[in-house]
Amino acid sequence: MELLDEVTIRPADESDAAGIADVHVRSWQQAYSGIVPDTYLAGLDPADRARAWADHLRRGPQDAIVTWVAELGGTVIGFATLGPGRDDDVHLGDREIYSIYLDPEQWGQGVARDLMRTLLAEAGESATIRLWVLADAERARHFYRRHGFAPDGVEKYEDVGGAELLQVRYRRG
Numbered sequence: 001m002e003l004l005d006e007v008t009i010r011p012a013d014e015s016d017a018a019g020i021a022d023v024h025v026r027s028w029q030q031a032y033s034g035i036v037p038d039t040y041l042a043g044l045d046p047a048d049r050a051r052a053w054a055d056h057l058r059r060g061p062q063d064a065i066v067t068w069v070a071e072l073g074g075t076v077i078g079f080a081t082l083g084p085g086r087d088d089d090v091h092l093g094d095r096e097i098y099s100i101y102l103d104p105e106q107w108g109q110g111v112a113r114d115l116m117r118t119l120l121a122e123a124g125e126s127a128t129i130r131l132w133v134l135a136d137a138e139r140a141r142h143f144y145r146r147h148g149f150a151p152d153g154v155e156k157y158e159d160v161g162g163a164e165l166l167q168v169r170y171r172r173g
Contacts, residue, residue: 007111009118012067012079014057019076020069021049027101035136040161068118070102070111078102080115082122085130087154087169095123097131116147120172128173132156135166148172 012020025044032041057067065083069076079101085094097119102112123129131149133140149170157164 006072007077007114008071009068009114010071012057012069014054016069016076016079017054017057018046018050020053020057020067020079021046023076023078023101023103024049024053024099026104030104031101031137031139032134035134035165037161037163040163065098066122067099068115070106070115072106072111077106078111078115080119082119082129085128087130089154090130091128094128094130097129100131112143113147116143120147126173128171130169130171132167132169135168141168141170144170 025046028036028044029041065081067079067081070078079099081098081100082095083098084090085096087096090096100112100115100119102115106112120129129149130152131144133144135141135155149172151168152171154169156167156169158167159165
């Protein structure tokens with residue numbers, strides 16, 4: 001798929017909530033099919049997510065948590081959120097990627113790479129950055145490895161839709 005317009009990456013605002021929610025749901029449904037229970041994925045509601053995103057974005061960046069959107073032709077095609085590290089073993093200044101999702105139709109077009117570069121630039125060259133990824137999400141794990149992240153040995157289980165799923169923490173820096 002050739003991109004006719006240039007992708008713009010910018011800080012998200014409240015008007016982006018519905019677009020972010022749509023990408024969030026469709027990305028989950030595609031990326032986690034066969035990993036997360038089908039009934040949970042089928043029940044994801046973009047309207048519910050849009051309300052939650054609108055509330056979050058209405059408050060604006062808080063506690064150094066910022067969400068960016070990738071926009072193409074006025075449509076949100078991806079988003080990413082970076083904030084302070086939330087784990088017990090983080091140090092002051094450590095950052096965490098809370099989310100990075102892309103419209104499945106845009107996979108392989110370089111948009112996720114551009115979002116990641118935005119996050120890395122925002123965090124700074126010397127920052128330690130962590131993220132959590134489902135152990136069975138091979139596509140995502142490969143993407144993170146390509147950007148210099150590696151598992152740091154910390155794992156946890158999280159209930160997602162009634163299934164206990166293993167998450168692996170990745171680290172860069």
